[in-house]
Structure formats: structure tokens, C-alpha cells
Amino acid sequence: MTLFRIPGIRELWAKSYQGVTCEDIPWTPLNKPLAQCRIGLVTTGGLHLRSDPPFEMGDPDGDPSFRTVPCDAEASELVITHHYYDHRDADRDLNLIWPRDVLKSLESAGSIGPLVLxxxxxxxxxxxxxxxxxxxxxxxxxxxxxxxxxxxVVLLVPA
Amino acid sequence: MQRELERQGLATVGLSLLRKLTERVKPPRTYYLRYPFGHALGEAGNRDQQRQIVRDALSLLETVTVPGTIVESPYRWRRTRFGPEAFSSGA
Structure with missing residues (x-):
């Protein structure tokens, strides 16, 4: 995990990773100004409500399910279940993987439309x-x- | 996920911490950062930095016209300084 903090090492790993390779690229153009767009948010940081079932960590292949996370949730209601990255900083500031407060501030500034619920x-x-x-x-x-x-429009944030 | 959203008629932009993987999966628009895992938005508590990165990424929705474009962030981990006035509309 420590080695993965070095971008070059991560890229070497990614090169050998047996994942998905795609050819076509789906495309939807933006059809109105961002200030009028409702913004969706997707994270792959393993965030979920404490009251929801955690992601399955016992399976080495991971957990392909998803959780919905209310955009008005208190940080204390949320938890990260994901053992494959160092989330100590994200635990302190969820915006690193789930930029709810950042998007809210851009919404207040009028740069974007409302964040989804x-x-x-x-x-x-x-x-x-x-x-x-x-x-x-x-x-x-x-x-x-x-x-x-x-x-x-949707912003996707990896961990 | 990003590809599925786009297929269903939603314009998307993704942050990436792994350029090689992104090149293979080919999402429509990507903002790539040479930042550590778990830190796509930068440093904890640095709201100026986080806001800049989100603005940069969202701006790709307006500027990118070629599907599969990966724009690399100019920011250096813990070296680039961010201030409230630093942001511009471009990446």
C-alpha cells in the first residue's frame, strides 16, 4: 500500500492488471450550461451509511454492489469500508473521495446547478x-x- | 460505471489516479492526477485545492469534444499551492 503512493509504481501495476479493455467510447454531449445542470456524484471509495451493510471485505475479488449515500448525510452517519487504500485522510475529510461540500460550495457560488439528493x-x-x-x-x-x-451530469471520483 | 452513465444519456467526467487503466477502459472524459490513492481531490482540509480540482474536472464537460480525452492535471502533490483566487475555468 505504501508503494502504491508512488505514481510510477501504481502505473506499473495498472499495466499488468487483468481488467477490462474497451474499444468503443459512449458519448453524451453537455446540452446546457453547467450552472443549470443538476450534478450527480459517484464515488468508488467504499463510503456508506453506518446503518447500511458494509462492503464485503472477505472476498479477494471485492464487492460489486453499490450503496446510495444521501448528499445531506452528516459525516458522523457515514463510514468507509474499503481495505485496499489508505483512507485515514479521507476519514478526516470525506471530500477526498466524496466531494459533497465542495460541490455544495460551487452550487452556492452559482457555478453549477443543484447537487442530487x-x-x-x-x-x-x-x-x-x-x-x-x-x-x-x-x-x-x-x-x-x-x-x-x-x-x-455526473462527477465520478475514484479512491 | 462512467461508460454506462454516458450510454444512458448523462454527460460524465471522471477523476483518475491510474492513467494506464483509464487508457484501457476508455471513459469519455477524464481528469488525471498524479496524486496518491485516496487523494483524488488532494489534501485533507485543503478546500481551495479540492475546489480547484472539481472545477477543473467539471470544465472538461464544456471543453472536451473528443471522446476518450484524458487531461493531465498540472498540480504536483503537496508542492502546488492553492489559494481562493487561484482558480481559472480551464485545466
Whole structure:
């Protein structure tokens, strides 16, 4: 984990990582000014409500499910369940993986439209058979959830 | 996830900490930072930095016209200083 703090080491790992390779690139153009856009938020930082079930950490291939996280939740109501990155700083300041306060301040400044009510959270360490579940099932359900929130644009934040 | 959202008609921008992985997955718009895992928005408590990065990323929604574009952040981990007046609309 310490080595992964060095960008070059991470890139070497990423080069050998047996993940998904894609060819086509889906594309939706922005069709109105950002100041009028409702903003959706997705994190892969493993954030969830303390009252929700934690992400499964016992499976070395990760957990392809997602949780919805209310954008008005208190920090004390939230917790990060994700053992594959150092989240000590994110525990102190959730904005590092879930920039709710940052987006709210941009909304107050009039730079963007309103933040949606429910954000979406995954744990980002997903391998093997779960990759298929993520792509075929979870990502679609999560996208439907975000559309239900009437987001126009979505910001995705990794951990 | 980002690709699925875009397929469902939502314009998206993603932050990335792994350029090689992003090049393979090919999301539509990416803002890449040479920052440690768990720190895509920068340092804890540094709201100016966090705000700058979010503004930079969101600005790609307005400026990027080529699908699959990866814009690299100019910021250096713990070296670049951020202030409330530092932000501009571009990356």
C-alpha cells in the first residue's frame, strides 16, 4: 500500500492488471450550461451509511454492489469500508473521495446547478467474476438510480 | 460505471489516479492526477485545492469534444499551492 503512493509504481501495476479493455467510447454531449445542470456524484471509495451493510471485505475479488449515500448525510452517519487504500485522510475529510461540500460550495457560488439528493458509492477494488456483475448489473442499476435523481451530469471520483 | 452513465444519456467526467487503466477502459472524459490513492481531490482540509480540482474536472464537460480525452492535471502533490483566487475555468 505504501508503494502504491508512488505514481510510477501504481502505473506499473495498472499495466499488468487483468481488467477490462474497451474499444468503443459512449458519448453524451453537455446540452446546457453547467450552472443549470443538476450534478450527480459517484464515488468508488467504499463510503456508506453506518446503518447500511458494509462492503464485503472477505472476498479477494471485492464487492460489486453499490450503496446510495444521501448528499445531506452528516459525516458522523457515514463510514468507509474499503481495505485496499489508505483512507485515514479521507476519514478526516470525506471530500477526498466524496466531494459533497465542495460541490455544495460551487452550487452556492452559482457555478453549477443543484447537487442530487442521493449519490452512489462503490468499492473500487473489483476483480474476476465480479467485473461482469459490475458491468452487466450494478452499473446499470446505479445509472438508473442516478437518472431517477434527474442528474444532467455526473462527477465520478475514484479512491 | 462512467461508460454506462454516458450510454444512458448523462454527460460524465471522471477523476483518475491510474492513467494506464483509464487508457484501457476508455471513459469519455477524464481528469488525471498524479496524486496518491485516496487523494483524488488532494489534501485533507485543503478546500481551495479540492475546489480547484472539481472545477477543473467539471470544465472538461464544456471543453472536451473528443471522446476518450484524458487531461493531465498540472498540480504536483503537496508542492502546488492553492489559494481562493487561484482558480481559472480551464485545466
Amino acid at each position: 442521493q449519490s452512489v458509492s462503490f468499492m473500487g477494488h473489483i476483480n474476476g467474476p465480479h467485473l461482469n456483475t459490475l458491468i452487466q448489473e450494478s452499473a446499470r442499476s446505479a445509472a438508473q438510480e442516478i437518472r431517477k435523481q434527474q442528474a444532467d
